[in-house]
Amino acid sequence: MAKQARAHATRESIVQAAAVVFSNQTYAQATLGEVLREAGVTQGALYFHFDSKQALAQEVIDRQHQLFLEAGKRLLDMPARGIPAMIALSRELASQITTSALVRAGLRLSTESADVFAETAKQPYEDWIAICELFVRRAMVEGDISSQHDASRVATFVIATFSGVQALSQARTHWADISDRLEEMWEFLLNGVRSQSAEADRPDIRALLRD
Template identity: 65%
Template sequence: MAKQARAHATRELIVLAAGVVFAEKAYAQATLGDVLREAGVTQGALYFHFESKKALALEVIERQHHLFIETGNDLLGKKIQGLSAMIILSRDLAMQITTNPLVRAGLRLSTESADLFAESARRPYEDWIDTCEALIKRAVAEGDVSSAHEPARLAAYVIASFTGVQSLSQARTKWVDIFDRLEEMWHFLLAGISPADGGSNVPDISLLLRR
């Protein structure tokens, strides 16, 4: 059992180190040597757990995927107004992006090297859209989003908007202004998706993003 525990700890150390490396360097420039130096483990230990750089990158993408889906499922399981839950989801994902190198690495690998990782890079976005679609349907039922919008298409647009906002925030300020940009995004989105009467439960966007 002790040996298994040590092996698990070593694997986690390698994955976390890979997150730091892939968050800072493009996949083509990152090397397993970089990961070894960051993790402080031997080459033999790394190859015991991962047969290649690609296998390690796929594990990073999977971990990032798991964190995002776990966050979405947690919100889906709570009795929270659908529209508020969508805003909270964007806040929580932004927090993960700005504080967790593993998340940044997964996103970078999924975008910069999407062709190389194909299905693994696409699946997190599809699941993310599905989560958003479920929250939109809840918001429509609650009277806070117009039923004129097809939930699946609106969900894809929301996720595309968030992806663009966080990418622009990264490029311009290293995410320093991400919550200001998200607040703007939601003000514009709500103006376009709210029912004609404005909805019955208009959320406080600023409060939800910053609490």
């Protein structure tokens, strides 16, 4: 039992060290040697738990996704209205990005090195659209989001927008401006960017895209 606990502690220290290494460097540049030094474990211990750099990076990605999903489920269980709950969730994710090396590492790996982790690249989007759709349906029942829209399409748009804002903030400022970008994202996403006076004169978007 003590042996199992030790093995577990070693595995944890390896994953946490990997989070530090993969959050500060690209996947291609990062080496298992650096993870060993950061974790203070032997090569044998590392290979006992993870048989490659890719397997270790995949564990970091899976945990980051798990942390994000748990935040989503926590917010879903709270009795808040749909729109404020979605805003609170985006804030919680931004806060995880700012405070957790593991979250930053998972995001870097799954976006910047998506080719390496292509097998698991699609599922997080599906999970997030499904969660977001529950918030959107709640907001529709509450009258805050127009029921004329398709809830699944609204959810897809919200997730695409959050992904794009996150990626842009990552590329331009390494997430330093994520709070500002989220603020304008919600303002524009909920209310649109058109002027009130132009309301009566909506462009026929479908025609503009299809003619």
